[in-house]
Amino acid sequence: MMSEPLVEVQKVKKYFNVGRNEAVKAVDDISFFINKGETFGLVGESGSGKSTLGRTIVGLHQATDGRIVFGGKETTSLKGKEARELNRTMQMIFQDPHASLNPRMRIIDIIAEGIDAHGLLKGKERKERVYELLKKVGLDAEHARRYPHEFSGGQRQRIGIARALAVNPDFIVADEPISALDVSIQAQIVNLLEDLKEEEGLTYLFIAHDLGMVKHISDRIGVMYLGQLVELTDSESLFDDPLHPYTQALLSAIPIPNPKEASTRERIVLEGDLPSPITPPSGCRFRTRCAHAMDICSKEVPEWKEARENHWVACHLFNETKGGKEYEKNHL
Amino acid sequence: MSRLLEVNDLKVSFKTYGGEVKAVRGVDFHIDQGEVLAIVGESGCGKSVTAQSIMGLLPKKVSMIKGGSVTFNGEEILGLPKKKMQKLKGSEIGLISQDPMTSLNPTMRIGSQIAEAIKKHTNYSKSQVYARVIELLHLVGIPNPEKRYKQYPHELSGGMRQRVLIAMALSCEPKLLIADEPTTALDVTIQAQILDLLKDIQKRLDTSIILITHDLGVVAEVAQRVAVMYAGVVIESGEVEEIFEAPKHPYTWGLLHSVPKYEKGNHEKSRLVPIEGSPPDLFAPPVGCPFAARCEYAMEICVDQMPDVTKSSPTHSARCWLNDSQAPSVKDFVAAGGER
Numbered sequence: 001m002m003s004e005p006l007v008e009v010q011k012v013k014k015y016f017n018v019g020r021n022e023a024v025k026a027v028d029d030i031s032f033f034i035n036k037g038e039t040f041g042l043v044g045e046s047g048s049g050k051s052t053l054g055r056t057i058v059g060l061h062q063a064t065d066g067r068i069v070f071g072g073k074e075t076t077s078l079k080g081k082e083a084r085e086l087n088r089t090m091q092m093i094f095q096d097p098h099a100s101l102n103p104r105m106r107i108i109d110i111i112a113e114g115i116d117a118h119g120l121l122k123g124k125e126r127k128e129r130v131y132e133l134l135k136k137v138g139l140d141a142e143h144a145r146r147y148p149h150e151f152s153g154g155q156r157q158r159i160g161i162a163r164a165l166a167v168n169p170d171f172i173v174a175d176e177p178i179s180a181l182d183v184s185i186q187a188q189i190v191n192l193l194e195d196l197k198e199e200e201g202l203t204y205l206f207i208a209h210d211l212g213m214v215k216h217i218s219d220r221i222g223v224m225y226l227g228q229l230v231e232l233t234d235s236e237s238l239f240d241d242p243l244h245p246y247t248q249a250l251l252s253a254i255p256i257p258n259p260k261e262a263s264t265r266e267r268i269v270l271e272g273d274l275p276s277p278i279t280p281p282s283g284c285r286f287r288t289r290c291a292h293a294m295d296i297c298s299k300e301v302p303e304w305k306e307a308r309e310n311h312w313v314a315c316h317l318f319n320e321t322k323g324g325k326e327y328e329k330n331h332l
Numbered sequence: 333m334s335r336l337l338e339v340n341d342l343k344v345s346f347k348t349y350g351g352e353v354k355a356v357r358g359v360d361f362h363i364d365q366g367e368v369l370a371i372v373g374e375s376g377c378g379k380s381v382t383a384q385s386i387m388g389l390l391p392k393k394v395s396m397i398k399g400g401s402v403t404f405n406g407e408e409i410l411g412l413p414k415k416k417m418q419k420l421k422g423s424e425i426g427l428i429s430q431d432p433m434t435s436l437n438p439t440m441r442i443g444s445q446i447a448e449a450i451k452k453h454t455n456y457s458k459s460q461v462y463a464r465v466i467e468l469l470h471l472v473g474i475p476n477p478e479k480r481y482k483q484y485p486h487e488l489s490g491g492m493r494q495r496v497l498i499a500m501a502l503s504c505e506p507k508l509l510i511a512d513e514p515t516t517a518l519d520v521t522i523q524a525q526i527l528d529l530l531k532d533i534q535k536r537l538d539t540s541i542i543l544i545t546h547d548l549g550v551v552a553e554v555a556q557r558v559a560v561m562y563a564g565v566v567i568e569s570g571e572v573e574e575i576f577e578a579p580k581h582p583y584t585w586g587l588l589h590s591v592p593k594y595e596k597g598n599h600e601k602s603r604l605v606p607i608e609g610s611p612p613d614l615f616a617p618p619v620g621c622p623f624a625a626r627c628e629y630a631m632e633i634c635v636d637q638m639p640d641v642t643k644s645s646p647t648h649s650a651r652c653w654l655n656d657s658q659a660p661s662v663k664d665f666v667a668a669g670g671e672r
Contacts, residue, residue: 045519045520045521045522046519152610154610155610182374182375182546183374183546183547183548183587183590183591184374184586184587184590184606184607185374185606185610186590186606187589187590187591187604187605187606187607188606188608190604191603191604191606194603209519209520211520212549212591212592213592215592216592216604249521250520250521252524253520253521253523253524254520254549255523255524255527255547255549255550255552255553256549256552256553257548257549257551257552257576257588257591258552258576259552259572259573259576260573261552262549262552262553267524267528269521269524269525269528270521270524270525273489273491273492273522274489
């Protein structure tokens, strides 16, 4: 694995004002990096802020605080030409293939929108490029003249992917690209994304709530809860040895398509719902639903620390000075 | 166990501007008392339409029941007059719908919404109705039922609303619960809560549940028997172990292969095996096996003739020519790469 970071997220916050000095802390002080050529998976439940984080990274949202560094340049301070160039290198694939394509535009114009905006190609070359992209994503050149309603969900998602690829990006944020699709079609799209990564040398931020798929496609995975990262490690360690109680619960909640295993394994079923991101719990945000919560958890925000090699977690259970040692002994 | 519901050769079509859509094209299945049956399939395979026709919920203007029968406790319920159907609905058969956001009335307190069905089907006094609603809210695991009774749907989270819908469906102790994608709109951790609740209800109240879903994980979690639907037909049905361990239809193989394996310690990153292509157009459904166009093992006969049901055990049956006695043995196909 190449270890040169392509994207660095440094203490990024994104708050949305909801009147009267109240703010939804959708993303609250998150730091991590994505290596070049890597697929970084971001998981979490709805409302955990994973989509907001993805959108903030590509610049669809302005970060409230913090820095995003892309290829060595801080993105927030870029202006004019450099900002446009940055927009070209970072692209996004959206969740809903029905809502993300303009129904009144032909496929050729949808795919070439980025090419036109950046003034990359004109006339015949533009057309050729679109045909080439259509073939690349498994569609046909003759589809170019059609409208979005003539395509199925899986085909539309392919069009969305072709649009993202049109401007030769380096980095793609895929925000739940398969969750609106049928199981048999999901695998087609995941395979396509994997092939394109190889062919085009792409780096992905793959946002999803389907942990099985995220594990399949990602090299490293970050787990989000209520606007913060709670755990980050490579996908093998995350699944074999989840440290944070939330990750443990999340993993045990995945329904396994194997009736024997499903009947024998023990599940951690979380009580209650996600607390409000306007007034998150004090200290550790997960403590209200955590089976291992201690006194300290309501008082102090757990430190983001490397508990094992390349395995980061924010939990007091892994802080020896805060009584965490005991848990680790019991746990292992 | 006694037979509770039996569906035989059900055919449902819709009238559209483009012509007739044959959404359900001869569906057979049954469910016994206290059993959980899962109907699995992709969008457009007719699983929800099947459920709606059992409940008599199809829009009269555009839908046509073209044939077949649905018997509940030995009595034919297809095409029952509205009054009789209404009596059955709620008191004998309960429905939990997919979207907890749109199935509740936003202008009514949730307590009154649950009370509606009880008032309709029983002659309880006011205080009895209230007590029953509180009991139901307890049953479905809603904390503080007295407080929740007075709240409106927007004050509840998605998981809580789904619990309210389950409470409504259970209000008159139905023998059969039809749950149409009850957890699709929910997060995994909330999904786990709701699935546990459904299993618990089935055990405690001996309710039969028809669970309609597209998620094989959910099926393995709760179902005892499974019916796999494709293009308006049940292509395979059997006990849950039979379907997951010895599937007999290439479509079922495909479904099982297209989800990533999730096992602890196993990190083999094998490529996913998708089912290429997409389901057939139901305006003009194929004459033969509907899956033939996407099937790796399709033979000549598959395109020309719809396969009959073949049984591989008393409980396990499939509609596939590969299981015919004259077909090349499935084992040969498996050896040639069928079971990857």
